[in-house]
Amino acid sequence: MRVTKVSSIFSSDLFKYTIYVAGLFILLFLVLECFFRWIVPAPEFPERALDTTYDVYKFEPNQEGLYTRGRLIEAKAEWIINNEGWNSEKEYVKGAHIIPIIGDSYVQTLFFNPENHLYNLFQEADPVHDYYAFGIQGASLSQYLNILKYTVTQFDVDSAIIVIDEKDIIESITNLSSMPRNMQLKIKGDEIQEVPPTYFEHPLRQFIKNFATFRYFYMNFEFQLDVGNAKVHKSKKVIKKADGKKQQAVNYIIDEMLKIKPDLVLCFILDADRKAIYKGEEKENSDYYPYFKNYHDNERVVLLDLQDTLQNHYQKYQQKFELSESDHHWNLPTYKLIVNKTIADFVEK
Amino acid sequence: MLFNSFTFWIFFTLFFMVYWLIHQKKDLRNIWILLASYVFYSWWDWRFLSLIIISTLIDYFVAQQIDKSTDRRRKKWLLSLSVIANLGFLAYFKYANFFIDNFVEVLQTIGFQANMSTLNIILPVGISFYTFQTMSYTIDVYRQKMPATSRIIDFAAYVSFFPQLVAGPIERAQRLLPQFLQKTKFSFRNAQIGTSQIVWGLFKKIVIADNCAIYVDQIFSNYAQQDSLSLILGAVLFAFQIYCDFSGYSDIAIGLSRLLGFELMTNFRYPYFSRDIAEFWRRWHISLSTWFRDYLYIPLGGSKNGKYLALRNIFIIFIVSGFWHGANWTFIIWGALHALYYVPLFIFGTNRNNLDVIASETILPSFKSIFGLAVTFILTTFAWVFFRSASASDAFDYISLMFQFQNVGTDLLIPIFLWVEIIVLLLIDYLSRKKDFVFFENQFIQILFLIATIIQLILFGYYESDQSFIYFQF
Numbered sequence: 001m002r003v004t005k006v007s008s009i010f011s012s013d014l015f016k017y018t019i020y021v022a023g024l025f026i027l028l029f030l031v032l033e034c035f036f037r038w039i040v041p042a043p044e045f046p047e048r049a050l051d052t053t054y055d056v057y058k059f060e061p062n063q064e065g066l067y068t069r070g071r072l073i074e075a076k077a078e079w080i081i082n083n084e085g086w087n088s089e090k091e092y093v094k095g096a097h098i099i100p101i102i103g104d105s106y107v108q109t110l111f112f113n114p115e116n117h118l119y120n121l122f123q124e125a126d127p128v129h130d131y132y133a134f135g136i137q138g139a140s141l142s143q144y145l146n147i148l149k150y151t152v153t154q155f156d157v158d159s160a161i162i163v164i165d166e167k168d169i170i171e172s173i174t175n176l177s178s179m180p181r182n183m184q185l186k187i188k189g190d191e192i193q194e195v196p197p198t199y200f201e202h203p204l205r206q207f208i209k210n211f212a213t214f215r216y217f218y219m220n221f222e223f224q225l226d227v228g229n230a231k232v233h234k235s236k237k238v239i240k241k242a243d244g245k246k247q248q249a250v251n252y253i254i255d256e257m258l259k260i261k262p263d264l265v266l267c268f269i270l271d272a273d274r275k276a277i278y279k280g281e282e283k284e285n286s287d288y289y290p291y292f293k294n295y296h297d298n299e300r301v302v303l304l305d306l307q308d309t310l311q312n313h314y315q316k317y318q319q320k321f322e323l324s325e326s327d328h329h330w331n332l333p334t335y336k337l338i339v340n341k342t343i344a345d346f347v348e349k
Numbered sequence: 350m351l352f353n354s355f356t357f358w359i360f361f362t363l364f365f366m367v368y369w370l371i372h373q374k375k376d377l378r379n380i381w382i383l384l385a386s387y388v389f390y391s392w393w394d395w396r397f398l399s400l401i402i403i404s405t406l407i408d409y410f411v412a413q414q415i416d417k418s419t420d421r422r423r424k425k426w427l428l429s430l431s432v433i434a435n436l437g438f439l440a441y442f443k444y445a446n447f448f449i450d451n452f453v454e455v456l457q458t459i460g461f462q463a464n465m466s467t468l469n470i471i472l473p474v475g476i477s478f479y480t481f482q483t484m485s486y487t488i489d490v491y492r493q494k495m496p497a498t499s500r501i502i503d504f505a506a507y508v509s510f511f512p513q514l515v516a517g518p519i520e521r522a523q524r525l526l527p528q529f530l531q532k533t534k535f536s537f538r539n540a541q542i543g544t545s546q547i548v549w550g551l552f553k554k555i556v557i558a559d560n561c562a563i564y565v566d567q568i569f570s571n572y573a574q575q576d577s578l579s580l581i582l583g584a585v586l587f588a589f590q591i592y593c594d595f596s597g598y599s600d601i602a603i604g605l606s607r608l609l610g611f612e613l614m615t616n617f618r619y620p621y622f623s624r625d626i627a628e629f630w631r632r633w634h635i636s637l638s639t640w641f642r643d644y645l646y647i648p649l650g651g652s653k654n655g656k657y658l659a660l661r662n663i664f665i666i667f668i669v670s671g672f673w674h675g676a677n678w679t680f681i682i683w684g685a686l687h688a689l690y691y692v693p694l695f696i697f698g699t700n701r702n703n704l705d706v707i708a709s710e711t712i713l714p715s716f717k718s719i720f721g722l723a724v725t726f727i728l729t730t731f732a733w734v735f736f737r738s739a740s741a742s743d744a745f746d747y748i749s750l751m752f753q754f755q756n757v758g759t760d761l762l763i764p765i766f767l768w769v770e771i772i773v774l775l776l777i778d779y780l781s782r783k784k785d786f787v788f789f790e791n792q793f794i795q796i797l798f799l800i801a802t803i804i805q806l807i808l809f810g811y812y813e814s815d816q817s818f819i820y821f822q823f
Contacts, residue, residue, distance in 0.1 A: 013537035014369055020541065028800050035804065071808050072766075221812065 032213045042216035043068045045209065046081050048181075048201070054150035055196045057136050057143070057181050058085035067110045069327065071220045077113045084154075088133050089114045092155065097129045099347070100151040102144050103163035106271075106329060107135025116332055121339045126347055135163075136181075142172035143182035143197070145253050152260050159264065161342060164288050165271040166328075172249045173242040185252060187245045192252050250291040258300055265300050267346040268292060269338060272306040274321055274328075277314045283307055302346050309341055310334075350392040352601045353555055360389070361605065368609060372533050379506045379529055382609075386509035390474075393515075397473040400438060405508045407434045408483040409501055412490040416497035424491060431487040435480040442476055447676030475515030477673055481640055483508050486522035488644055495523050503529040512605040516598045518616040518636035525613070533610030542788045543607030545799065549777070549787045550600030552802050553593035557774055559811035560767050561590035569737055572747045580751040582763065587737045588730045589771055592621065595634070603786070615785040619778045621729075622707045624721030626690040627700035629729060637673070641666045656696070663695060664688045674736070679744055683735040690728050706782050766809055773805070 036042040044065035050057055063081040084092040087108050101107050101118055109117050119133040132155065134147050144162055151157050167176050172185055186193040208214045257266060270288040277283075286307040295301040310321060321334040330338070350357045364385045371377045391398050411431040415424050440448075456462075486504075490497045498504050507526045513519075568575055568583030575583070596617035603613045616636050623629035630638050646666045652659035664685070671684020694700040707722065708714040714722070731748075738744035777798075781787045789795040 012535070013540070014535040016537045017535070017540045020537070021544070024796065024799060027796065028803060031800050032804070032807075040808070 029213060032216075033211060036212035036216045040071075040073060040216075041066055041068055042212040043219050044079075045215070046079060046087070049085060050197065051085070051150070054153070055146050055183055056150045057139070057197060058134075059087070059136075061085045069111060069219060074324070075111055075327075077111055079110050080114060086132075086134055086136075088117065088119060090119070090132065092132055094155050095130060098155050098157050099129045099131050099159055099161060100148075100155065100157050101131060101133050101135070101161045101163065102147050102151070103135045104139045104165070104168065105135065105137040106163050106165050107133050108137050109133075109135065109329075110137070111323065111327070111329060112332070116335070118335060118339070121335055122343070125339050125343050129347065138171075138181055139168075140171035140182040140184070141168045141250065141253055142185050142194075144168075145256055146183050148257055149260055152264065157264075158261070159267065161267045161269065161346070163269045163271075164292075169246050169250060169288065169291060170239065170242055172253065173245050174238060176239075185245075185249050187248055192248065247291055251294065254292075254295055254301065258298075263300075265302070267302040267304060267342065269304045269342060270306060272310040272321075274310065277307075277311050278320065282311065304342060304345055306338065306341075309337065313337060350389055352598065353551065353559075356392075360385075365608065369535060372535075372610070375530075375532055376502065378533070379502050382511075382529075383502060383506040383509060386506065386511040386514060389511040390509065390514060393474050394471070397471075400442075400473055400476065401479060401509055402505075404435060404438065404480060404483050405505045407431060408487045408508075409498075409504050412487045412497040413499070415487065415490050428487060428491045432484060435484050439476060439480055442471075442473055444676045478517050478519055479508055479514060481519045481637075482522075485519070485640065485644065486526070489521065489523055495526075498526060498530070500530070510606075510611075512602040512609075512611075513613055516595070516602070517634075518599055518602065518614050519640055520613060520636065521640075525611070528611050535610060539607045539610070541795075542786055543604040545788045545795065546600045546604030546607070546786050548799055548802050548806075550597040550602075550604060552806055553597030553600065553774065555810040555812070556770050556805055557767075558590045558594035558597060560764075560770070560809065561586040561593070563811070564763055564767075565590050565737070569739075569747070572743070572750065575750070577751055577754045580747060584730050584734050584737075584751070586763070587733050588621075588726070589774070591733060591736070592617075593774065596620075600786075618785065619782050621726055621775070622722060622779065622782055623725050624703045624707060624718050625694055625699070625725055626687065626728060627694050628703040629725055630687070630691070631704075637670065641670055645669060652695075659695070660692060663691060667691065678741040679735045679738050682741055682744070683732050686732045686735065690732075709783070770805065770809060 044067065046059040046063050046065060048057060049060045059081045061081060061083050065079050067075075067077045067079055069075040079087050080089050082088045082091055086092065087110060099122070101122065107118055114120065117133060118135075119131040122129075122131040132151070134151060136143075136147075139147070141162075141164065148160055148162075151160065170176065171182060173187065174184070175182075181197050183197050184195045186195050254266070258264065270286045270292065272286050273283055284307070286305050289303065289305050289307070292301075292303050296303060313319070314321075319333070321330055323329050323331050350360060364381075368378065368381060371381060387398055387401075390401060408431055411427050415427045418424050418427065486495075486507075489495045504526065507520075507522065507529050510520075510525070565583055565587045568579055569587070572580060572583070599616035603615070606613045614636055616634060618632040618635065620629050620632040623632055646662055649662045649665060650658055651662060667684040667688035668681055669684070671680040671682070671687075674680040674683075691700065694702075703721075707718050734747050734751075735741070735744045738747055777787055787798075789798055
């Protein structure tokens with residue numbers, strides 16, 4: 001009796017349909033996989049690695065790949081990870097006149113071909129110095145401290161350009177995105193403790209990254225493939241608590257940066273409040289400036305607040321600064337504008 | 350919960366699995382359908398669920414009393430009660446402000462100072478659909494075309510059946526209710542066809558309708574600044590938007606029902622392949638046009654009482670059908686315009702000339718058919734301007750600007766992919782013209798069709814926000 005029942009399930013139309021749908025999905029997946037590999041290539045992302053000597057996240061050295069964005073590939077760029085694990089055509093070696101540019105995805109510029117990378121724009125405008133980019137997506141201001149320590153020790157630099165944007169300050173205290181890839185500060189009263197980054201890449205995430213289909217969906221449909229210890233959004237309460245500690249964190253990080261080398265000079269590029277500019281609100285300073293203003297008179301710190309520059313530029317040309325509506329990274333003309341300002345206000349001085 | 354949202358597909362997957370686990374127990378199955386349908390509706394606004402429940406209870410009890418009664422006058426009185434209650438809901442929620450506005454305007458025109466403010470009313474989603482569905486049941490019981498059911502759960506499940514609850518097809522009780530009284534059986538072929546209809550419906554909605562909407566909204570909201578060609582393009586794109594939005598919904602609704610073992614009526618039969626307006630109305634929103642035919646046109650006398658009365662009846666059903674869509678003169682003019690298109694065919698007796706499908710015996714249509722098809726498309730597209738415009742004066746202004754031909758060029762950048770997708774739509778519709786649904790008997794071609802359609806959904810679908818369906822507002 002039981003056997004009959006089981007066999008009737010397997011011969012039923014519902015079972016046949018389940019197989020049909022499952023087969024359809026498998027076939028669809030295979031077709032999509034080929035499609036997103038060869039016809040509309042999905043983005044490739046470089047493998048990450050943790051340099052445990054300096055607690056610095058970078059990429060596995062010597063990789064190459066293609067970055068694409070947009071469902072019909074509105075943007076496409078080649079990336080080349082160099083001998084040191086950074087997105088740069090240049091081989092990084094110790095030498096004189098090196099100026100490191102430290103930052104997150106704004107410095108990593110995976111979305112540009114090498115000729116338009118920030119370090120190359122600097123290089124074109126100032127052939128005297130050697131510009132090295134040290135950008136890694138999702139890095140925070142606290143992580144820049146570790147990167148700076150690494151660049152000073154490895155490349156013996158005397159100055160550095162550090163790009164401050166989006167969530168750099170708050171993420172020095174708490175994670176807003178998924179993976180704890182940054183060194184962070186644990187602040188309790190006046191006591192500040194550095195918490196090193198923990199390497200954790202969930203095996204499922206690693207596995208999924210091998211499939212072009214998933215990478216395509218991840219990039220173009222804003223899917224968050226967060227698994228394991230992922231915490232995508234912190235509650236407002238946690239963010240509010242972290243907000244109160246931002247000034248303390250900035251002071252600590254800059255003081256520690258200045259301690260790395262006695263004659264080290266730092267240039268902070270502070271991104272403007274672009275939304276306010278588009279709305280026509282005239283602001284004297286960017287939102288980051290108040291946290292850095294204590295160092296305004298420090299001769300080893302140069303603050304390049306972009307608020308005024310971008311505001312004037314927008315009023316004159318009415319051109320926005322973003323790559324696209326959905327990608328808030330700076331576009332190429334904005335990068336060029338920033339490079340010219342930095343050379344004039346920092347490098348030449 | 351929209352068919353084109355991720356939430357809906359999670360909801361449906363869970364529903365589907367439980368449904369086929371319990372389908373053998375008919376009562377339990379209908380309770381499950383009812384519960385799911387109420388959750389589906391409450392997702393939009395739970396407060397208006399009470400309207401469906403009241404409407405269901407009224408028609409359930411009234412139909413029972415009609416069935417039991419032998420007194421003709423009492424039957425009539427009971428039927429009036431149901432019709433008044435259902436149309437009362439519609440009148441209040443959908444038309445109250447229209448009547449207030451027009452009443453005030455008339456008073457002002459004849460010199461009275463009127464001070465009446467409009468009411469702050471939210472239009473419950475799908476009210477025009479489910480009230481017509483319940484009304485048809487009571488009327489059919491009154492006409493003794495079917496007995497009243499004593500099974501309230503089955504009846505409530507019929508009224509609120511979620512695949513077609515908010516935008517049809519408007520099902521007749523005679524056809525759908527018996528399906529709730531029977532056991533359902535899963536049919537592999539039906540499910541295959543259903544899957545095909547769902548995928549094709551999603552393509553129509555997400556790839557064509559929602560992408561057309563971007564440009565249509567741009568053109569219609571700013572028509573005074575547009576050149577003639579842009580205005581023509583706006584009207585043409587709206588013709589495709591409205592067709593794909595509404596027939597896409599119907600396709601998904603029918604496909605989902607097939608997966609559940611239910612058979613819904615065909616609502617669209619490739620209307621843009623019609624060779625005259627009469628054929629267009631045999632292919633466009635069939636469940637509504639046949640509803641008006643059976644419950645309004647025929648009771649008014651249809652075409653039996655001479656040509657003049659028949660003409661009056663034609664105008665009545667077209668205008669009422671326009672008004673059904675919304676409380677605005679634009680819809681009334683749209684309906685009247687279609688009546689004007691239809692009348693010459695009726696007078697010359699050619700309204701039933703094209704009963705068969707285009708190119709029924711050949712691969713390609715004749716030149717005469719193509720000519721008829723083009724004229725019909727131009728006429729319907731012209732009428733759509735009224736349907737889409739915010740007010741009648743806007744529609745007239747739009748049309749006058751459209752025919753001024755001041756600037757022949759257009760600044761609009763309509764992506765090529767959209768035109769290619771419209772051609773794909775027309776091609777697939779043309780190939781399927783002899784069937785009620787898009788489905789290829791050859792399994793290899795069918796799978797190829799499904800995969801190609803899904804790839805188009807991924808590449809060209811519009812997912813920026815949850816785009817609602819146009820017919821939800823009706």
